[in-house]
Amino acid sequence: MAVLTLAQAITDALDTALDQDDRVLLMGEDVGKTGGVFRVSNGLYEKYGSARIIDAPVAESGIIGTAFGMAVAGMRPVAEIQFMGFSYPAYDQIVSHVGRIRNRSRHRFTAPMVIRMPYGGGIGAAEHHSESTESIYAHTPGVKVVVPSTPYDAKGMLLQAIDDPDPVIFLEPIRLYRSVKEEIPDGPYRVPLGLARVLVPGDDVTIITYGAMTAEGRKAVAILAQEGVSAELIDLRSIVPFDVDTVVESVEKTGRAVVVHEAHRTAGFGAEVVAQIQERALFSLFAPVQRVTGWDMIVPLKLAEHHYVPTADRIVAAVGKTLED
Amino acid sequence: MAVLTLAQAITDALDTALDQDDRVLLMGEDVGKTGGVFRVSNGLYEKYGSARIIDAPVAESGIIGTAFGMAVAGMRPVAEIQFMGFSYPAYDQIVSHVGRIRNRSRHRFTAPMVIRMPYGGGIGAAEHHSESTESIYAHTPGVKVVVPSTPYDAKGMLLQAIDDPDPVIFLEPIRLYRSVKEEIPDGPYRVPLGLARVLVPGDDVTIITYGAMTAEGRKAVAILAQEGVSAELIDLRSIVPFDVDTVVESVEKTGRAVVVHEAHRTAGFGAEVVAQIQERALFSLFAPVQRVTGWDMIVPLKLAEHHYVPTADRIVAAVGKTLED
Amino acid sequence: MLQILTPEGELVGDPPVDIPMTRRLYRAMVAARLYDRKATSIQKQGRLATYAPFEGQEAAQVGSAAVLSPDDWMVATYRDAAAMWMQGYPWELLLAGRTGHERGGSPPDHVNVLPPSITVGAHMLHAVGLAWAERMQGTDRIAITYFGDGATSEGDFHEAMNFAAVFRTGTVFLCQNNHYAISMGIEGQMATETIAQKAGAYGIPGVRVDGNDLFAIYRATSDAVERARRGNGPTLIEAVTYRLGPHTTSDDPTRYRLEEEVEQWRPRDPLERVRRYLETNQAWDEEWQKLIEGEEGAVVERAVQLAESLSAPDVDDLFDSMFAEPTSDLENQRRLLETEGG
Amino acid sequence: MLQILTPEGELVGDPPVDIPMTRRLYRAMVAARLYDRKATSIQKQGRLATYAPFEGQEAAQVGSAAVLSPDDWMVATYRDAAAMWMQGYPWELLLAGRTGHERGGSPPDHVNVLPPSITVGAHMLHAVGLAWAERMQGTDRIAITYFGDGATSEGDFHEAMNFAAVFRTGTVFLCQNNHYAISMGIEGQMATETIAQKAGAYGIPGVRVDGNDLFAIYRATSDAVERARRGNGPTLIEAVTYRLGPHTTSDDPTRYRLEEEVEQWRPRDPLERVRRYLETNQAWDEEWQKLIEGEEGAVVERAVQLAESLSAPDVDDLFDSMFAEPTSDLENQRRLLETEGG
Numbered sequence A, B: 001m002a003v004l005t006l007a008q009a010i011t012d013a014l015d016t017a018l019d020q021d022d023r024v025l026l027m028g029e030d031v032g033k034t035g036g037v038f039r040v041s042n043g044l045y046e047k048y049g050s051a052r053i054i055d056a057p058v059a060e061s062g063i064i065g066t067a068f069g070m071a072v073a074g075m076r077p078v079a080e081i082q083f084m085g086f087s088y089p090a091y092d093q094i095v096s097h098v099g100r101i102r103n104r105s106r107h108r109f110t111a112p113m114v115i116r117m118p119y120g121g122g123i124g125a126a127e128h129h130s131e132s133t134e135s136i137y138a139h140t141p142g143v144k145v146v147v148p149s150t151p152y153d154a155k156g157m158l159l160q161a162i163d164d165p166d167p168v169i170f171l172e173p174i175r176l177y178r179s180v181k182e183e184i185p186d187g188p189y190r191v192p193l194g195l196a197r198v199l200v201p202g203d204d205v206t207i208i209t210y211g212a213m214t215a216e217g218r219k220a221v222a223i224l225a226q227e228g229v230s231a232e233l234i235d236l237r238s239i240v241p242f243d244v245d246t247v248v249e250s251v252e253k254t255g256r257a258v259v260v261h262e263a264h265r266t267a268g269f270g271a272e273v274v275a276q277i278q279e280r281a282l283f284s285l286f287a288p289v290q291r292v293t294g295w296d297m298i299v300p301l302k303l304a305e306h307h308y309v310p311t312a313d314r315i316v317a318a319v320g321k322t323l324e325d
Numbered sequence C, D: 001m002l003q004i005l006t007p008e009g010e011l012v013g014d015p016p017v018d019i020p021m022t023r024r025l026y027r028a029m030v031a032a033r034l035y036d037r038k039a040t041s042i043q044k045q046g047r048l049a050t051y052a053p054f055e056g057q058e059a060a061q062v063g064s065a066a067v068l069s070p071d072d073w074m075v076a077t078y079r080d081a082a083a084m085w086m087q088g089y090p091w092e093l094l095l096a097g098r099t100g101h102e103r104g105g106s107p108p109d110h111v112n113v114l115p116p117s118i119t120v121g122a123h124m125l126h127a128v129g130l131a132w133a134e135r136m137q138g139t140d141r142i143a144i145t146y147f148g149d150g151a152t153s154e155g156d157f158h159e160a161m162n163f164a165a166v167f168r169t170g171t172v173f174l175c176q177n178n179h180y181a182i183s184m185g186i187e188g189q190m191a192t193e194t195i196a197q198k199a200g201a202y203g204i205p206g207v208r209v210d211g212n213d214l215f216a217i218y219r220a221t222s223d224a225v226e227r228a229r230r231g232n233g234p235t236l237i238e239a240v241t242y243r244l245g246p247h248t249t250s251d252d253p254t255r256y257r258l259e260e261e262v263e264q265w266r267p268r269d270p271l272e273r274v275r276r277y278l279e280t281n282q283a284w285d286e287e288w289q290k291l292i293e294g295e296e297g298a299v300v301e302r303a304v305q306l307a308e309s310l311s312a313p314d315v316d317d318l319f320d321s322m323f324a325e326p327t328s329d330l331e332n333q334r335r336l337l338e339t340e341g342g
């Protein structure tokens, strides 16, 4: 057991997978010699060499398209896209090929691959470096989309994703890379994909979120507790598949819900969560489900970003609204 | 006044705009000599020549990226993507540049351009030719996304879109290209973007849809009428901006709603419609809002497509569910 | 431009194969033409969705595919049925894709041919990854990818060529320059004289061959495959050919090209020159022609029957084909479809 | 490789500009270096977000931008502050982008320079469209685009070159080959000897110049701009140079390159050789150096003050900047933000 940050837990998972399975390889821009722009692949190039830790040309479609070919031919590639905002040149490969091959070949060919992408804002980064567009991938048939929020989950979910017989988009919350630490078992273990987790149990309202926003969720829960409101906090961990049962069970208990994400509001994944809650538990609701989200705008740069990325205060205010009714 | 199909109404709009405004041009694969794969630009090459009706190389990113540059430099390009399923290679240009330039330059540079895309299924087309992924564009800040369902709207909305100072994604329902006809005024007229329209008024339930699905919606309304159910049918016409007021007004009246689209279900635009209905009108609802959608799967080929694309019967069944409560 | 057999059937270089093999390849071209014409004709009867004929391109496809080992990878397009069939993809599955049946994308287990790519350009990268993975796994399998002149304009062509060059993958890029991308003539597609010269932008060999010359295409592909198999990296081959028919059965080529142009290409037919060559070598006569047409025609007929007898995929097939195990989302949707009675 | 002024400051060709002009360009390079060092140093104090230094690339940027007309278009990257400044983009706005202020993307009205592109590759297409539109509108404005060696791997580079070639747009492609794309050395980026040779894949001229030679870069760009302005189409220029600093202030170049390599490039400094040349021609002395450093340094200081004195964008600025008129969606969201007290 070692105390690891979320970034280190991912390094550990990669190391474990590379060590266990010859078919695993890592490919991406700057993942090799320099260990990745976030140092997530630190040390792996030295340990596994340039044939398995592949520094790729600056070409995202090339990275995903060739990784796809490798996966079809029996490898287990882990492709890194340097930032989610640079995944769009590869979008066609993901939608038109990665997510389709099993279906269009009726299981004859498959693409067991992982696409890792650091995502999200809150650190005052440059343009295009704060994207959180997971809902477009959630709307892409044939790929799973998961988002760990703890070091333990990060390692276990990444190992599970690498083992998954289908493509998995693995989103890494930049803001949590180094801000959370915990003890992590050595060696391999798996965290199943597709199951949400109740991070904090509560009775009065359900706060549903994932990724970096779990940190704001925790803060909100603490503030609410001081105000005498008992909030239940759910970390979805996976948006495809979406664990509607865990969410509905909670909302049936609390009768109130707030969904939080930093993605743009319109057609963000929060809308799906709300739609499914009301489909299953409309008559348990005492108040409209609230969404606390980023806005339909380009993520502002450093000086104004705080107007965009949801905060604990905004979550608390939204909870307040659900308590009015 | 002439009786035109939806496809012809678009031709007429293009002709009108090209004639009125020298800055307008049309660019895309096969739009010129052969008049487009759906013959939507029929005759324009002969009339306006190769400098304004531009047959482009097979490169969607190239088409959108150069059209973007043209728009910034003062032209009013209309870029055609041959099928929505081929828009993904241009996705990065749309998300990272077309939708961003006004914001990132604080109005100093703008991209007044239209991106036309035939979309949708129901005609047993080949793979990738039946896509309906409008929600990914709805989740893209800085672009409007509109979908006409009648020849009159098609012409008026396209002329409005070409005039719009911001980029507009203009979706053309393939299935309606030739199946609907109506009298259209000669010369220019405008239909404002962002306003939904009540196609059929009714009292018992609201059916909300857009594009090709309005045809199934109309059929469903007719079947329901025979069963003594008075359904109101709303054509959104625009998903960005989304005319929530018209929708909520109707749902407050009927207390029941069904949202219909052929897009995949998860994170489809229907989820946004449901989320906003419950945000504004939760206590008017007698039953959960139902979604009738395509599934989270690759659109099946001809022989099985009918299991995927929503039908009037599925809409009627969903209305039935809302009436149970 | 490499040419070995002239349109008149005369040798102007060393034939890469002997007479018996030439007869086999000729027979394959005859089969391909029969298939192509059959598919076109049943499409006209409404039995297929749009079909993309390849008449005129038989030599480019048959001659190149002929040099592959049975387990080499192939990644080709909607117009490459002959090449795919050469590599083991059955006619009936190629047809099933066009009747609108998903089974069409699923070749037999030993056939390493991906379903035909409908998107233009993207699939070339897959052939880079496939060849790369084979090297990683220590096999000597190579990957060949077929694409058109239009596809060279897509960014993915560039990325595929560059990755293949940088990582020296065993990939053969076989471009059938049939002079058109739907209505767009090659002169509007690019400003270069040739496609082969684009190889220079990647530091790999590029060769231009008479794509209607079975021998030239065989020779060039066999050199490229050899190079790839030895670990010496990729090659770009430009097979200069011509699509005699429409882009697809929905296309009207008179809108963008003159009949005279088509007529110029007819005498360069890829089958006829081999037939003449064989005849000169006493290896062809009318009787044999009838025999192979009969036999291959029967195979095609059977394929049509097989394709048309497949029963449509049912709902479970649809839901079960997205992932190894359907996700909870899909299971929920399947239940919904049942209750909606869709 | 075109060279006119050697690292020792000796002429080996015809200088494209006279001594007074050389002094002006030298002064511009001095200003650029002062800016670059200032930005780097205030970044270390936490006053800027990450910064991408261009030390070593001053000649490539100043020498090329110097040949443009004031209303020509420029589309460049995060590392091209010197080129953008030459074309009228004020230092303070270039800095404002790095303090995290959106005003940084908004140059004065008469300046036809797009905000610096952070995405690698995509912006080259914009320069094709810009030049094309100018021709449609009957002006003789051209567009120049700056990009790096890494950017040549993106599909959009290919599509931009091809469109420019096919439509003969007045676009100058100026590649600063600084040998690295973050940690990736050029030999891992491509398998070609040069970047200039890639022009051959598009049928356009490609030239390779010593990118640290102000005169060579001036000459090559002025030829290309001339050609573009006359309607004779695009040119690809490879300016061979070297990034002496890190990729950005967050980068640690010792992880991927040897200090010896950097040391080899220091004597090829683009400023020093011009200084020597001027000195030889009695057009440089210490006093003048101090004068221009003082004056240009003061301009940079003022720019820092200006950039830092901008007050942060407020909520209305954010909501009002997405469309000409905010949509109903945005108006609803603005109201929501107010009630949430965000």
Ligand SMILES: Cc1ncc(C[n+]2csc(CCOP(=O)(O)OP(=O)(O)O)c2C)c(N)n1
Pocket: B029, B058, B060, B082, B086, B089, C079, C118, C119, C120, C121, C147, C148, C149, C150, C151, C152, C178, C180, C181, C182, C243, C247
């Ligand atoms: C990404 C993409 N864009 C556009 C299309 C539409 N389309 C189908 S075939 C074709 C032309 C391709 O021409 P070429 O590569 O020369 O192949 P050919 O059809 O001549 O064999 C186009 C544009 C497509 N299928 N995919």
Ligand SMILES: Cc1ncc(C[n+]2csc(CCOP(=O)(O)OP(=O)(O)O)c2C)c(N)n1
Pocket: A029, A058, A060, A082, A086, A089, D079, D118, D119, D120, D121, D147, D148, D149, D150, D151, D152, D178, D180, D181, D182, D243, D247
């Ligand atoms: C589409 C895209 N992919 C990846 C990145 C991350 N990134 C930023 S700079 C860079 C390297 C670019 O190298 P080069 O083109 O040589 O320019 P240089 O930085 O050397 O000036 C990369 C990969 C990006 N900004 N955009």
Ligand SMILES: [Mg+2]
Pocket: C148, C149, C150, C176, C177, C178, C179, C180, C181, C182
């Ligand atoms: Mg072609």
Ligand SMILES: [Mg+2]
Pocket: D148, D149, D150, D176, D177, D178, D179, D180, D181, D182
């Ligand atoms: Mg570089």
